[in-house]
Amino acid sequence: MAVNTAWGIDVGNRALKAVKLIRDGEQIRVDDFACIEHETVLSNAGDNREELIKSALANFVQNHSIKGASVAVGVSGQSSFARFIKLPPVEPKKIPEIVRFEAIQQIPFPLDDVEWSYQLFQAPENPDVEVGIFAMRKELVSNHIKFFTDVDMNVQVVQMNPLAVYNAMHFEGRFDGTTMLIDLGAENTDLIIADNETIWLRSIPIGGNSFTEVLMKAFKLDFRKAEDLKRNAATSKYARQIFQAMRPVFADLVAEIQRSVGFYASVHRDSRIGRVLALGATFKLPGLQKYLQQNLALDVERLDTIAAAPSADSKVAPAFSENVLSLISAYGLALQAMGAGKVTSSLLPEKIRREKMWKEKTKWFGAAAALFVVGSGIGFGSWFLQSTSFANSQSEQAHNDQVISDAKTKDAAWEELATSNASEKTIIQNILSLQQYRAFWPKLVATIANTVPQARPEVLKEQPQLKSIDPAAMKQIARGERKSVVIDALTFEYLPDATTAIDPKTDLRTFTGGTPGSTGGGGGFSPGSMGGFPGGGGMPGMGGMGAMGMESMGGGMMTPPPTDPSAGGNPDAPRAYLVTLRCTTPFRGPGKDNKYVNGVDFVQKEFVDQLMKIAPNPASPHMEYKIEKAVITAASPIKEDAQRMQEIKTAFQAAMNAQQNPGSGMPTGGGYQPQMGGMAMDGMGAGMPYRPGAEFGPGGFNPGGFAPGGNNPDGMGGQAGPDESQFFQDRLTQEDVREDWQVTVRFLVVVEPPDYAPPAAPEAVATQ
Numbered sequence: 001m002a003v004n005t006a007w008g009i010d011v012g013n014r015a016l017k018a019v020k021l022i023r024d025g026e027q028i029r030v031d032d033f034a035c036i037e038h039e040t041v042l043s044n045a046g047d048n049r050e051e052l053i054k055s056a057l058a059n060f061v062q063n064h065s066i067k068g069a070s071v072a073v074g075v076s077g078q079s080s081f082a083r084f085i086k087l088p089p090v091e092p093k094k095i096p097e098i099v100r101f102e103a104i105q106q107i108p109f110p111l112d113d114v115e116w117s118y119q120l121f122q123a124p125e126n127p128d129v130e131v132g133i134f135a136m137r138k139e140l141v142s143n144h145i146k147f148f149t150d151v152d153m154n155v156q157v158v159q160m161n162p163l164a165v166y167n168a169m170h171f172e173g174r175f176d177g178t179t180m181l182i183d184l185g186a187e188n189t190d191l192i193i194a195d196n197e198t199i200w201l202r203s204i205p206i207g208g209n210s211f212t213e214v215l216m217k218a219f220k221l222d223f224r225k226a227e228d229l230k231r232n233a234a235t236s237k238y239a240r241q242i243f244q245a246m247r248p249v250f251a252d253l254v255a256e257i258q259r260s261v262g263f264y265a266s267v268h269r270d271s272r273i274g275r276v277l278a279l280g281a282t283f284k285l286p287g288l289q290k291y292l293q294q295n296l297a298l299d300v301e302r303l304d305t306i307a308a309a310p311s312a313d314s315k316v317a318p319a320f321s322e323n324v325l326s327l328i329s330a331y332g333l334a335l336q337a338m339g340a341g342k343v344t345s346s347l348l349p350e351k352i353r354r355e356k357m358w359k360e361k362t363k364w365f366g367a368a369a370a371l372f373v374v375g376s377g378i379g380f381g382s383w384f385l386q387s388t389s390f391a392n393s394q395s396e397q398a399h400n401d402q403v404i405s406d407a408k409t410k411d412a413a414w415e416e417l418a419t420s421n422a423s424e425k426t427i428i429q430n431i432l433s434l435q436q437y438r439a440f441w442p443k444l445v446a447t448i449a450n451t452v453p454q455a456r457p458e459v460l461k462e463q464p465q466l467k468s469i470d471p472a473a474m475k476q477i478a479r480g481e482r483k484s485v486v487i488d489a490l491t492f493e494y495l496p497d498a499t500t501a502i503d504p505k506t507d508l509r510t511f512t513g514g515t516p517g518s519t520g521g522g523g524g525f526s527p528g529s530m531g532g533f534p535g536g537g538g539m540p541g542m543g544g545m546g547a548m549g550m551e552s553m554g555g556g557m558m559t560p561p562p563t564d565p566s567a568g569g570n571p572d573a574p575r576a577y578l579v580t581l582r583c584t585t586p587f588r589g590p591g592k593d594n595k596y597v598n599g600v601d602f603v604q605k606e607f608v609d610q611l612m613k614i615a616p617n618p619a620s621p622h623m624e625y626k627i628e629k630a631v632i633t634a635a636s637p638i639k640e641d642a643q644r645m646q647e648i649k650t651a652f653q654a655a656m657n658a659q660q661n662p663g664s665g666m667p668t669g670g671g672y673q674p675q676m677g678g679m680a681m682d683g684m685g686a687g688m689p690y691r692p693g694a695e696f697g698p699g700g701f702n703p704g705g706f707a708p709g710g711n712n713p714d715g716m717g718g719q720a721g722p723d724e725s726q727f728f729q730d731r732l733t734q735e736d737v738r739e740d741w742q743v744t745v746r747f748l749v750v751v752e753p754p755d756y757a758p759p760a761a762p763e764a765v766a767t768q
Contacts, residue, residue, distance in 0.1 A: 008333025
């Protein structure tokens, strides 16, 4: 059904932005818009966040007409999940089934807990089909939609903001070859690399507020005054000092974009980015566009106009042009609601979609009932209705007969296959067996993450998508009293026969199951800090597993157990993983409650003892694993471990060298990107160690290495390197971490424990 009027609404961290489009003949016209700033940025609003959103929407509804308009609302790329996968050559009718299977494997939550949809991308005359799978947790979607339905808005579309931006630029015809869009928002920067038929997304946790916050620290201002200083930097008599203070954020932003471009180029080797489009109000900051252009060696064009016809209201048109940089997402949302979007997927809950379809049909039911009543007294009408009904039923009956016939034919073919020793049966069963254990490690890691002690609630501030740590609030609690744990590294060894390890007499501290990788595979990863920089705060979005990139589990490192238990020799032997985990805690004990002796005692009681409770239970009867033993094998303050101290220094220098020489290659390891509850899902969280100095502000270490007298707009000169004390600073609070406790834990993960109740699965068959 054609839509003639639509609003696209994006509730951002700093402001509500909305665009109204109307259909004017064959043309789409901008009819109205709104840009309503919040009294306080939502990330700093705490418990007042919901009231600020309601206030902005009430203001919007009071001053703008929404009657008869369809509404599309945007959700942050940080709160949602996106993954792009190339599909194997299959019949089109099989694609939904394959996509659902991939969604189960890729989305890190049960499908019943998320709203999800997909979009197919295929270039003309190209047989390759790529599918984009998009998801968001149901409670987040429902809570967000409720803001709009409470003010009687007709919400028809829920879309990720990066995809809305893609829709807008596709409608504008801006994709001339491969183009990178940099949408610099208040809290995050969305990178979209796309052409007319493919798309790649990444969200960077650097935004306009990052510039404001460094000005707050440098000039001791509150947020509002620092924001005004940033917006008027070009005309300020202190312009040089202002840009000097913002230099670390410029450097971080460029480094993250360069990393993203490098990762994209490694995956899309035949694609070359031709130009960059700059979006977002932060690009009004003088020098930023020029700075990116010089450091990225690409043409950076700021989007200042759109192709849609301007409003007929002479007051609206110039005001819209002035704010167009910040309205592109809302514009793309409205285009999709009008049916003019390239991406048509939506995260609107299925229940709401069904209700809307039912409401649309009820008027036709009423009309049909009225015709029936009028025609019931007319014999011809009765005869006509009965004839039509009979004809329709004949068509349905023929269709049903055909379906039944096809089912019987396929059933007979399967019976014939099942009773034979045909090689096809072997191939089918072996292919089906590949599905087993695909989710083993993601589920286990998520379970461990939920067991890690998190920071206290009083040091957290609410954000729309996750809980993030407020450094100022955290520092109000003495470092040695903070009850949190960060996981630094994890290694494992597969034991095809774990009988000895499970024996109660076996001490895991001295047990050696063989050389990792020699029997069934071994490996691991360093989440977070390359085995280098400890972070004493924990990441509550990940339960304290602060910086784990899901892609770091690939490449054969974190392999599932073999499908065939007999691969280990004895098919009846218990199978297990021997896992060694290193973690760090700032807690030193005993604490105000005198509950713990020291940091080791805290980790034992609040983490190790909890690990022992991970086993199948009534809530999760089909859990594929059980932790049989868990023991602390080593513990000491960081300052007493010379090897760890050297690791930290080495990682610091690696980070500095990578920043100074961005083209020389970057060390790989964990990285933190808070998507979907804190896990990096696109692999871009992995690959770059922490860059100290990014939060230091003026006078701190600038890892970008901008030498004095170099190619440096706005007077951004270089500075001297760090002193030794900076090697050991917490990446969040800049406190010394040498007094923190590091603890090594070893535990045994039994695969399919005795009380595990496995679902039906195909039997393992040797390939013929």
